[in-house]
Structures are given as C-alpha cells and as structure tokens.
Amino acid sequence: MVGSMGIKWILDPLKNVVSELAKLMEGMRQSIKEQSVEVLQLEYLELENAFLTIIFGGLVGMPLMPLGLSMELAPYLMEEVRFLESRHARGKDTIGDFFSSMGGEW
Amino acid sequence: MTLEDLAHAIINVAKDKPHIVTVIGKGGVGKTTVSIMIADILSKKGKVLLVSLDQAMHLLKYLSLRRAHVVERVDGELYAIQFDLETEARKFTGEYSLLLRQIMPGLKVLNVEKVTDVVRNSPGFEEEVYLRFLSKLYDDDRYDYIVIDTPPTGVTLRILNLPRMYMFWLDNLIELRERIVGLRYAIQRVIRGRAEMRDEVLDKLYEMKENYVKLAGMITDQGRTSYILVATPEPLPVYEVKKTINVLRELGTEPVGIVVNKVIPWELAGKMGISGVQLESIMDVDAIKCRTSTCIKIAILMNEKPPDTLEKAREAMVKTIPLSATIKHGYRSQSSG
Ligand SMILES: Nc1ncnc2c1ncn2[C@@H]1O[C@H](COP(=O)(O)OP(=O)(O)O)[C@@H](O)[C@H]1O
Ligand SMILES: [Mg+2]
Numbered sequence: 373m374v375g376s377m378g379i380k381w382i383l384d385p386l387k388n389v390v391s392e393l394a395k396l397m398e399g400m401r402q403s404i405k406e407q408s409v410e411v412l413q414l415e416y417l418e419l420e421n422a423f424l425t426i427i428f429g430g431l432v433g434m435p436l437m438p439l440g441l442s443m444e445l446a447p448y449l450m451e452e453v454r455f456l457e458s459r460h461a462r463g464k465d466t467i468g469d470f471f472s473s474m475g476g477e478w
Numbered sequence: 479m480t481l482e483d484l485a486h487a488i489i490n491v492a493k494d495k496p497h498i499v500t501v502i503g504k505g506g507v508g509k510t511t512v513s514i515m516i517a518d519i520l521s522k523k524g525k526v527l528l529v530s531l532d533q534a535m536h537l538l539k540y541l542s543l544r545r546a547h548v549v550e551r552v553d554g555e556l557y558a559i560q561f562d563l564e565t566e567a568r569k570f571t572g573e574y575s576l577l578l579r580q581i582m583p584g585l586k587v588l589n590v591e592k593v594t595d596v597v598r599n600s601p602g603f604e605e606e607v608y609l610r611f612l613s614k615l616y617d618d619d620r621y622d623y624i625v626i627d628t629p630p631t632g633v634t635l636r637i638l639n640l641p642r643m644y645m646f647w648l649d650n651l652i653e654l655r656e657r658i659v660g661l662r663y664a665i666q667r668v669i670r671g672r673a674e675m676r677d678e679v680l681d682k683l684y685e686m687k688e689n690y691v692k693l694a695g696m697i698t699d700q701g702r703t704s705y706i707l708v709a710t711p712e713p714l715p716v717y718e719v720k721k722t723i724n725v726l727r728e729l730g731t732e733p734v735g736i737v738v739n740k741v742i743p744w745e746l747a748g749k750m751g752i753s754g755v756q757l758e759s760i761m762d763v764d765a766i767k768c769r770t771s772t773c774i775k776i777a778i779l780m781n782e783k784p785p786d787t788l789e790k791a792r793e794a795m796v797k798t799i800p801l802s803a804t805i806k807h808g809y810r811s812q813s814s815g
Contacts, residue, residue: 409669413665416661426654438602438643439574439602440606443573445682447577448679450581
C-alpha cells in the first residue's frame with residue numbers, strides 16, 4: 373500500500389510533467405509549423421505580386437512585357453487579380469485572405 | 479536567271495503548306511510590284527494568297543481590289559488581300575479593354591477609353607498586331623503559297639524578332655510561376671496534408687512558349703519561309719538590303735533571292751548622269767555573299783510605264799536578267815561613254 377502510494381506520489385506529478393512536456397512540444401511543433409508556413413506565405417505573396425505586376429504593369433505606365441502576351445495570359449489570371457485586389461481592399465489580414473483564396477475548409 | 483528561276487527555287491525549297499514568301503525592301507523600290515510578279519508565277523503551280531501588309535495600300539489600286547481586309551480572287555489560283563492595320567488594331571484594343579473590364583471591374587481609376595488609347599500608342603503595339611496576323615497566315619493551309627508584301631523594313635524586322643522577344647519574357651514568367659506553384663504546394667502540404675501541383679496558368683505559359691518557339695522556328699526555317707529582298711540600284715536601298723541580311727542571319731536564316739528593280743538602261747543612265755551610282759550599287763549587291771546555293775540575284779529593268787496592273791506587271795516581268803549580266807553591260811557603257 374505504502375509502496376504503491378509512494379509510487380503514485382512519484383508517478384502522478386511525473387505524468388503531469390510528461391503530459392505538460394508533450395503539450396509544450398506539440399505547441400512548439402505547431403508554432404514552428406505555423407511560422408514556417410508564414411514565411412512561405414509571405415514569399416508566395418511577394419512572388420504573386422511580382423508576377424501580376426509584370427503582366428499588368430504596362431497599364432500603369434511601366435514599360436514591361438509585350439501587351440500581346442499579357443492579353444493571352446489575362447483570362448487565366450482573373451482569380452488571382454481578384455484575390456490581390458481584395459487584399460488591397462481588406463488591408464492587413466493577408467493570411468486570412470490567403471486561406472480563403474485557396475478555398476477549402478480552413 | 480529570271481523571276482521564273484527565283485520562283486522555281488522557292489518551289490523547290492518549299493516543304494510544307496503554306497510556304498510563306500516574304501518580300502522586304504525600302505519603300506518605293508517595288509516591293510508590291512515584285513510581290514505581284516512572284517505571286518502570279520507561283521499561282522501557276524498552286525493556290526496563292528498575296529497579302530500586302532504595306533499600309534500605303536497600293537495593292538488595292540494595282541489589282542483593283544474592291545476593299546481592304548477582304549480576300550478576293552484576282553485571276554486563276556491567285557487570291558489577294560490588302561491588310562488593314564486599323565481594323566485589326568481596333569479588334570486588338572477592343573479585346574484588351576473587354577478583358578480589363580472583366581479582370582479589374584474595381585479599377586475605376588483607369589477608364590477603359592483611356593486604356594485603349596494607351597494601348598494603341600504604346601511602343602511595339604503595331605508590330606504585335608502584325609505578328610498576330612502573320613501567325614494566322616502560317617496556319618492557313620488552304621493556300622500552297624502565301625506571298626507577303628511587307629511594311630517598312632524597320633517594322634518588318636521588329637516583327638520577325640518579336641517571337642524571340644516573347645520567348646524571353648515567357649522564360650522569365652515560367653521561372654517565376656514555377657517558384658510560385660512550388661511554394662503554394664509546400665504551403666498546402668503543411669497546412670492541409672495534401673496538395674495540388676497542377677496550375678492552369680503555368681500550363682498556359684508552357685503552351686504559349688511552345689507556340690512561339692514553333693512560330694520562331696517557322697520564320698527561320700527555309701522550308702517554310704523564303705525571303706526575297708528588293709532594292710533599286712541606289713545606295714540607300716542597297717544599304718537596307720545589307721542590313722536586312724544581317725538581321726536575317728542573326729535570326730538564323732538567309733534570303734532566297736535579291737532583286738534589283740528599276741535598273742535603268744545604261745545609255746539612258748549615262749545621259750542622266752547616274753550610271754556610275756547605278757553600277758556601284760549593282761556591284762555592291764553582286765558582292766553580297768550568300769550562304770546558300772539557292773540565293774538568286776536578278777535585275778528587273780526599268781519599264782517605260784509603271785507596271786501598276788497585273789497585265790503590265792506581267793509585261794515588265796519579262797525584262798528580268800541575271801544581275802551579273804547588267805554589270806557587263808554597265809562596264810561596257812562606262813568605258814565607251
Ligand atoms: N520595273 C519597274 N519599272 C518601272 N516602274 C516600276 C517598276 N517596278 C515598280 N515600278 C513603279 O514604282 C512605283 C513603286 O512601286 P511599288 O511596287 O509600289 O513599290 P513599294 O511597294 O516598294 O513601295 C510604282 O509606281 C510602280 O509602278
Ligand atoms: Mg508597296
């Protein structure tokens with residue numbers, strides 16, 4: 373009895389520590405994951421921006437790519453342009469916009 | 479060596495339908511006239527479309543076409559169309575502003591009329607309109623031969639260079655888009671566990687690249703395109719011919735023939751005091767080294783009356799001789815005069 377009590381006395385806190393540790397590690401894993409995703413997302417957004425700017429920059433006076441090429445590509449870029457537009461309209465919530473732009477259940 | 483020989487050289491190298499014959503030269507040297515002559519000869523061997531891209535629109539008058547931008551049958555298997563840049567440019571800007579309205583309904587800062595104006599006046603716009611038309615011609619296999627009377631040399635050379643410029647842009651866009659798609663894939667994998675690698679835009683970019691590589695290839699493939707350069711025996715037109723040959727070589731092709739048009743009979747040239755300039759110019763052309771055996775150099779004599787109808791062009795066409803023959807005559811008249 374005493375022995376088992378003694379063991380429980382040792383084990384219980386240990387269990388707590390382990391589960392706490394597990395929680396902590398899970399949290400860390402999650403946050404690393406989120407952080408790395410965030411970095412990727414930022415780079416992604418930059419590139420998207422660059423891509424669309426190259427294609428449509430001519431419209432705002434930047435002598436960029438030939439119009440004929442922009443025109444050929446334009447129909448395929450409708451969604452992306454809308455996404456970028458909405459990002460400008462809604463301001464800071466880039467990640468939220470980004471998620472919704474990708475569709476699916478986030 | 480006559481125009482007939484030149485036409486036969488073209489028939490011999492032609493390996494796919496339609497074979498494009500592009501006639502290049504300075505304004506006024508006789509591009510349109512030579513185009514009519516060549517098209518007429520070729521039309522005895524197959525169905526021919528003669529297209530004048532030259533906005534001077536003399537083809538309308540020479541062949542009594544009813545209106546621009548419509549194909550009309552001229553004679554036998556010879557068809558002709560005078561391209562109208564304005565009509566085609568309006569189509570282009572119309573499509574463009576429609577796209578803009580669809581893509582950016584929110585962009586109210588830019589009104590569509592203004593955008594159309596900007597597009598119409600942006601550098602390189604006309605060349606792009608011409609290129610769209612040219613690329614359609616390469617696909618038009620209803621004709622065996624399509625003879626193209628070109629706009630001013632500078633414009634023509636920029637058009638021929640455009641597919642390569644497009645390829646440069648597409649390469650850069652593809653590289654950027656591949657990175658975007660790669661990143662999106664990585665992000666989706668982390669967040670969702672599964673990801674989609676396919677990208678419609680990237681697919682379109684690959685497709686466009688393929689098309690322009692093909693077009694650039696046809697433009698420089700001697701089995702698909704024959705270039706005929708035209709000059710009069712004067713320094714500037716001859717200079718343009720040399721410049722054009724350099725550009726064609728940079729692109730990777732060679733002219734099939736050089737025509738020196740409106741060679742004035744030596745006696746008359748002597749009286750006019752221009753036989754020296756004429757002889758020098760002809761010798762200058764004669765000295766141009768062709769890299770293919772098929773490169774034919776001929777001279778067309780100056781006709782008393784301008785050959786400005788199909789019938790008169792047929793008469794004038796008979797007065798073609800090998801370029802080297804004119805030099806012999808020239809020397810004789812120079813030494814005797
Ligand atoms: N061999 C020739 N003899 C006399 N006149 C010519 C000859 N070739 C062309 N012409 C005339 O020279 C002018 C310009 O010719 P055209 O073919 O319209 O030149 P381009 O298309 O290069 O501007 C026209 O009046 C044409 O009739
Ligand atoms: Mg002309």
